[in-house]
């Protein structure tokens with residue numbers, strides 16, 4: 397016989413089981429429904445990505461107590477870098493105590509925001525925490541933070557308020573890499589993940605609307621940061637946010653660093669680059685010229701990307717006056733020519749050493765950054781050019797023929813930084829598929845064949861050497877010391893100049909040949925190509941031309957093989 401007590405107990409167990417199984421059942425259903433739903437937290441909504449893209453130009457700010465030292469943020473901390481290796485120059489005990497002297501009394505968030513606005517920048521991204529683990533905000537999850545410095549103020553908060561007030565879009569850089577946190581990449585890494593998620597929750601909760609989260613995970617995976625739930629939380633708290641590709645998931649955009657990305661219009665990207673050399677402030681750091689700054693912006697936008705341009709403020713809280721001045725100059729340029737940058741798309745002419753192009757509606761903006769020839773020869777487009785003008789002053793002669801567009805601008809109307817030619821079309825420029833050009837090259841886009849193609853599956857084919865995209869190539873395998881690359885120009889053409897770029901200086905002996913009947917005749921030869929071979933010779937007229945490699949230290953790799961027609965001046969002589 398069961399006692400009353402026992403009866404009550406077994407009843408409770410029974411009931412408990414029932415409740416449990418109901419809960420389990422509804423949980424299963426929920427899981428099933430969840431897995432059928434698209435993971436919309438992986439990507440931002442297209443309209444938000446579009447708005448982010450249209451801004452084109454933003455201010456990156458790397459700042460922390462390390463500015464007292466003038467060394468690089470994160471990387472100059474001596475001490476273990478779990479997951480990375482190497483060691484910085486400042487002993488960890490010293491680095492980790494710098495904040496106790498950090499008192500940037502001249503910090504004024506409104507001033508920083510004004511500097512960004514005057515530069516023509518539309519957004520700002522600030523380091524809330526770098527690899528050194530120091531929080532520039534009042535986080536409940538750590539004592540290693542700005543509010544425990546003599547300065548005491550929450551810099552992230554003041555910047556948020558200033559951006560909101562001024563209508564500047566706002567983002568926070570956050571490094572999931574943390575060489576300060578005791579649990580980071582140890583057996584108790586899960587505790588670090590909790591900390592990381594907790595800090596992102598604070599950032600996304602305490603500072604009003606945020607437009608961008610800029611992770612810097614140094615190649616860490618979704619597992620390292622438990623990224624899926626993290627992204628879900630971030631996008632739930634901040635539905636408009638754009639997230640970069642360094643948080644363990646591809647997310648919204650790519651992030652070429654310290655270089656302008658290659659032309660890419662099927663996925664958003666943003667170059668991040670420093671105005672000087674260091675991310676954090678360094679006294680007397682080498683600063684870029686205005687020409688470098690503007691050409692970088694033009695090349696980024698011409699490649700269909702954004703530019704996030706970095707300054708490192710000083711330990712007193714100010715941005716260096718000479719940097720402020722440089723940014724202001726950029727802003728002045730943008731005031732005049734901003735219509736060729738903001739809300740445009742890159743192309744249709746892909747960037748090259750000659751320059752870059754952007755377009756909007758029925759207009760193409762050709763930005764000539766480098767006049768190496770007297771005329772710029774662009775590939776044909778399936779639209780009619782109905783008008784042209786030179787936005788930077790003066791006039792251009794634009795000839796549109798079936799096989800090329802030829803633009804010439806008199807020397808006095810060419811600008812040192814950027815000569816902008818506006819081409820008005822009889823239809824939308826977005827309908828033109830992007831094409832690369834190498835100014836004046838006869839070879840571009842012509843048929844090419846080659847021996848011993850290495851890794852065809854990787855796309856290293858002969859055509860890549862003549863496709864006008866300097867970033868793609870033909871390569872042979874490493875055992876091949878002899879190989880040829882042949883170009884069919886389609887019809888006999890006259891040329892007197894060749895340019896070849898070959899990786900790693902591997903070629904030891906080569907010939908340039910043309911075909912007459914069935915025989916190949918050598919018209920130039922050499923023992924070294926290297927990355928920028930250029931040679932002038934007596935004009936040759938031929939349809940088939942080849943580079944015949946006779947010896948190499950390793951499998952030759954040809955990025956570009958271009959032929960040029962004799963200059964017009966020479967012809968008339």
Ligand code: H79
Nearest residue numbers: 458468469470471472482526612614653668675
């Ligand atoms: O926050 C900025 C950099 O600190 C960070 N990303 C940008 C946005 C960054 N993390 N890793 N890297 C950059 C690349 C690493 C470069 C290194 Fe080095 C080469 C680290 C050690 C050798 C740079 C150069 C730091 C020290 C020397």
